[in-house]
Amino acid sequence: MQRMATSVPASSSAPGAAAAPVFSPLYQQIKALLTRALQEGEWKPGDLIPSEAELASRFGVSQGTVRKAIDELAAENLLIRRQGRGTFVSTHHEAQVKFRFLRLVPDTESAQGLRMERDFLECHRVRAAADVVRLLGIRAADMVLQIRRILRIAGEPVVYEDIYLPAGPFRGLTAERLERYRGPLYAMFESEFGTRMVRAEEKIRAVNATPHEAELLRVPVGQALLSVERLSFSYGDQPVELRRGLYSTAHHYYRNELS
Amino acid sequence: MQRMATSVPASSSAPGAAAAPVFSPLYQQIKALLTRALQEGEWKPGDLIPSEAELASRFGVSQGTVRKAIDELAAENLLIRRQGRGTFVSTHHEAQVKFRFLRLVPDTESAQGLRMERDFLECHRVRAAADVVRLLGIRAADMVLQIRRILRIAGEPVVYEDIYLPAGPFRGLTAERLERYRGPLYAMFESEFGTRMVRAEEKIRAVNATPHEAELLRVPVGQALLSVERLSFSYGDQPVELRRGLYSTAHHYYRNELS
DNA sequence: GAGTGGTCTAGACCACTCC
DNA sequence: GAGTGGTCTAGACCACTCA
Numbered sequence: 001m002q003r004m005a006t007s008v009p010a011s012s013s014a015p016g017a018a019a020a021p022v023f024s025p026l027y028q029q030i031k032a033l034l035t036r037a038l039q040e041g042e043w044k045p046g047d048l049i050p051s052e053a054e055l056a057s058r059f060g061v062s063q064g065t066v067r068k069a070i071d072e073l074a075a076e077n078l079l080i081r082r083q084g085r086g087t088f089v090s091t092h093h094e095a096q097v098k099f100r101f102l103r104l105v106p107d108t109e110s111a112q113g114l115r116m117e118r119d120f121l122e123c124h125r126v127r128a129a130a131d132v133v134r135l136l137g138i139r140a141a142d143m144v145l146q147i148r149r150i151l152r153i154a155g156e157p158v159v160y161e162d163i164y165l166p167a168g169p170f171r172g173l174t175a176e177r178l179e180r181y182r183g184p185l186y187a188m189f190e191s192e193f194g195t196r197m198v199r200a201e202e203k204i205r206a207v208n209a210t211p212h213e214a215e216l217l218r219v220p221v222g223q224a225l226l227s228v229e230r231l232s233f234s235y236g237d238q239p240v241e242l243r244r245g246l247y248s249t250a251h252h253y254y255r256n257e258l259s
Numbered sequence: 260m261q262r263m264a265t266s267v268p269a270s271s272s273a274p275g276a277a278a279a280p281v282f283s284p285l286y287q288q289i290k291a292l293l294t295r296a297l298q299e300g301e302w303k304p305g306d307l308i309p310s311e312a313e314l315a316s317r318f319g320v321s322q323g324t325v326r327k328a329i330d331e332l333a334a335e336n337l338l339i340r341r342q343g344r345g346t347f348v349s350t351h352h353e354a355q356v357k358f359r360f361l362r363l364v365p366d367t368e369s370a371q372g373l374r375m376e377r378d379f380l381e382c383h384r385v386r387a388a389a390d391v392v393r394l395l396g397i398r399a400a401d402m403v404l405q406i407r408r409i410l411r412i413a414g415e416p417v418v419y420e421d422i423y424l425p426a427g428p429f430r431g432l433t434a435e436r437l438e439r440y441r442g443p444l445y446a447m448f449e450s451e452f453g454t455r456m457v458r459a460e461e462k463i464r465a466v467n468a469t470p471h472e473a474e475l476l477r478v479p480v481g482q483a484l485l486s487v488e489r490l491s492f493s494y495g496d497q498p499v500e501l502r503r504g505l506y507s508t509a510h511h512y513y514r515n516e517l518s
Numbered sequence: 519g520a521g522t523g524g525t526c527t528a529g530a531c532c533a534c535t536c537c
Numbered sequence: 538g539a540g541t542g543g544t545c546t547a548g549a550c551c552a553c554t555c556a
Binding site for chain 3: 284285286320321322323324327341342343344345
């Protein structure tokens with residue numbers, strides 16, 4: 001494997017513009033190859049990937065170079081290293097990382113044994129609205145699946161979500177299948193539709209509950225609720241899901257770490 | 260430098276319990292030494308630290324080992340590497356990372372040139388309430404500085420904050436000094452009180468504005484607001500600041516990345 | 519005991535910054 | 538050109554898992 005150019009040298013006539021990188025390090029090329037293999041399903045979520053030594057000989061580089069590529073993919077939660085066992089493709093099915101994207105935490109530690117129940121209210125095929133089209137990067141005339149559901153924790157409704165998925169990749173997803181499936185939605189998307197959510201961006205606001213929302217979450221009209229708009233991405237930064245959630249923060253809070 | 264034990268071997272009589280690590284890698288020991296040097300002020304924020312080669316010979320390890328230690332400190336934003344120049348102690352004074360902990364983003368890109376103005380309403384020395392004592396890890400009878408302020412963006416009040424600091428380390432902090440200082444509070448804490456905020460935890464809820472809060476933020480009574488409780492830590496995971504903020508999310512949102 | 523990832527080393531060369 | 542961090546290599550040994 002040879003070091004290679006990733007882009008032409010930056011024009012030197014644009015003062016102040018950042019110079020484009022001309023060379024990409026070997027380990028970045030390996031990382032890109034591994035990412036593509038993941039994207040194309042060569043290794044499925046939960047699978048053991050080849051050992052570092054084997055990948056090194058396959059790509060014709062040293063083990064250290066493969067190692068650095070895998071290090072970055074592991075830091076991005078695409079792979080998981082397990083000493084003595086090997087490196088695995090990350091999955092939403094593991095107990096530790098279930099609900100990895102849900103940052104709600106109960107106020108009382110006693111409520112940690114979270115029984116989460118789900119009520120699916122709707123699952124329709126609809127024409128995508130303009131903002132959904134824009135955020136999901138689909139065509140204006142495309143159809144999307146719209147799912148509405150409520151999450152209850154210890155019997156109390158805590159989250160109301162409005163979920164949009166491109167109809168194509170999720171063909172065959174019905175209310176009945178949603179009801180039947182046990183486990184997180186992202187685990188289902190992964191094993192039944194081959195779409196793995198890798199990262200997400202959230203925009204959070206505070207909003208007053210409308211009468212309809214108040215009824216669903218069993219709070220007074222006007223009650224302040226967290227509005228969480230989440231755009232989730234699959235491999236290669238492709239947006240795949242838009243989720244608009246309302247969180248009742250009477251007995252839970254949204255936890256975030258800054259560094 | 261020798262590899263050394265960090266704890267006794269785990270009792271083998273507790274099945275299911277995670278085995279305590281017996282050895283700590285060399286690079287972790289180096290990392291701890293570097294962290295201590297930062298904590299004790301051997302290198303101040305903004306300073307250039309010794310080169311990898313020099314640190315390697317000082318500690319009697321290879322450059323690669325020092326490198327790995329610095330890599331982790333850089334990932335935690337304690338150090339900043341600059342190719343060709345050296346490795347620097349991270350600071351809140353740099354243009355890029357100003358307001359690193361404030362996740363509010365304006366809805367309209369046109370408002371990016373954010374003129375942020377601050378009104379300091381109060382700065383008192385008070386006896387710490389029970390919850391402040393617990394969160395800051397101070398003694399029950401200790402005094403704290405309580406600062407109240409409002410942040411205005413483009414003239415509009417957007418954030419109301421209630422800040423608690425241990426009185427000891429921040430002796431001499433007055434309303435007048437707050438007014439006079441240009442730049443982020445954390446930059447001031449760093450250069451004038453030798454306390455650098457390294458990471459923080461936030462608990463986010465939605466609350467309805469009280470009449471007093473509504474007046475301060477110029478919103479209707481009952482308006483939904485983001486309540487952001489932030490606990491900030493200095494080197495060595497020491498809690499140093501408690502901040503209770505109310506964010507008006509009419510024209511801004513709280514941005515978060517999940518991975 | 520075989521195989522895996524984790525650590526550590528020593529040395530070479532490259533890219534970048536500054537004088 | 539000197540000095541810095543960044544990449545890449547090859548090899549040794551360690552810690553862990555599993556059969």
